[in-house]
Amino acid sequence: MKIGIIGGTGGMGKGFSLRWCVNHDILIGSRDAVRANEAAQEYSALAIKEYSSVKGKITGKDNLSVAKESDVLVLSIPYENIDSICSQLLPNAKESCVVISPIVPLTKTDAGFEFISFKEKKPSAFELVQKYVKNKSKLVSAFHTISEKKLIDPKLVLDSDIFVCGDDENAVNIVNSLIREIRNLRPILLGPGSLSYLAEAATPILLNAMIKNKMKNPGIKII
Numbered sequence: 450m451k452i453g454i455i456g457g458t459g460g461m462g463k464g465f466s467l468r469w470c471v472n473h474d475i476l477i478g479s480r481d482a483v484r485a486n487e488a489a490q491e492y493s494a495l496a497i498k499e500y501s502s503v504k505g506k507i508t509g510k511d512n513l514s515v516a517k518e519s520d521v522l523v524l525s526i527p528y529e530n531i532d533s534i535c536s537q538l539l540p541n542a543k544e545s546c547v548v549i550s551p552i553v554p555l556t557k558t559d560a561g562f563e564f565i566s567f568k569e570k571k572p573s574a575f576e577l578v579q580k581y582v583k584n585k586s587k588l589v590s591a592f593h594t595i596s597e598k599k600l601i602d603p604k605l606v607l608d609s610d611i612f613v614c615g616d617d618e619n620a621v622n623i624v625n626s627l628i629r630e631i632r633n634l635r636p637i638l639l640g641p642g643s644l645s646y647l648a649e650a651a652t653p654i655l656l657n658a659m660i661k662n663k664m665k666n667p668g669i670k671i672i
């Protein structure tokens with residue numbers, strides 16, 4: 450399976466690449482193909498050092514090429530850039546492509562971290578992205594509450610739950626199996642994409658709890 454990561458040069462992109470390259474080919478996407486290639490080389494070197502065996506190859510390309518070639522596409526970009534990036538890329542993705550949104554509509558104010566969708570009455574990331582997905586049922590939202598700092602360290606066992614929202618059982622199952630490939634991550638289905646705002650809102654809750662209570666990159670686990 451080819452997993453493409455739009456904005457793969459960022460922290461989350463690095464984490465996804467290092468976790469999934471063990472079993473899959475990874476395409477790092479960037480607005481700048483040179484930057485994508487440099488990131489791919491860096492992640493490949495880290496993966497070789499970390500794992501005894503890596504089945505997948507990590508390569509870097511411009512975002513559009515990545516969108517065209519991927520079987521699974523992760524949108525690892527800021528909320529503010531959904532319209533500009535997704536309108537250009539998603540109409541060019543394969544009809545069968547499963548699109549993953551970990552995007553959180555987040556802003557920092559004097560009070561702390563706040564959820565843009567509530568504060569500014571804007572759509573959830575899922576709703577915004579879905580406008581541009583060819584096969585709308587293939588969009589799945591997940592990974593909002595996992596910290597980049599933990600994801601990028603393959604030695605760390607991430608003993609956490611990941612909320613998943615989506616409208617197509619097959620697409621959700623593909624994402625669930627990618628979550629399970631990351632040791633000790635457990636997918637927790639919340640419901641259809643229309644409930645994604647609930648999963649997205651969990652991130653500012655976690656970040657405020659982290660700062661006010663001096664916690665280190667907390668996650669969520671349902672017990």
Ligand SMILES: NC(=O)c1ccc[n+]([C@@H]2O[C@H](COP(=O)([O-])OP(=O)(O)OC[C@H]3O[C@@H](n4cnc5c(N)ncnc54)[C@H](OP(=O)(O)O)[C@@H]3O)[C@@H](O)[C@H]2O)c1
Binds near residue numbers: 460524551598
């Ligand atoms: N960081 C976390 O711990 C965390 C946790 C859970 C969820 N998330 C969510 O995951 C997503 C990615 O997080 P991140 O921290 O990796 O994000 P990021 O580092 O801020 O950005 C990721 C990539 O997006 C591209 N990008 C940045 N500004 C852009 C713009 N104006 N237009 C188009 N592309 C732009 C950049 O790639 P190029 O410059 O190479 O194109 C950048 O490397 C976000 O939506 C975030 O809310 C993050």
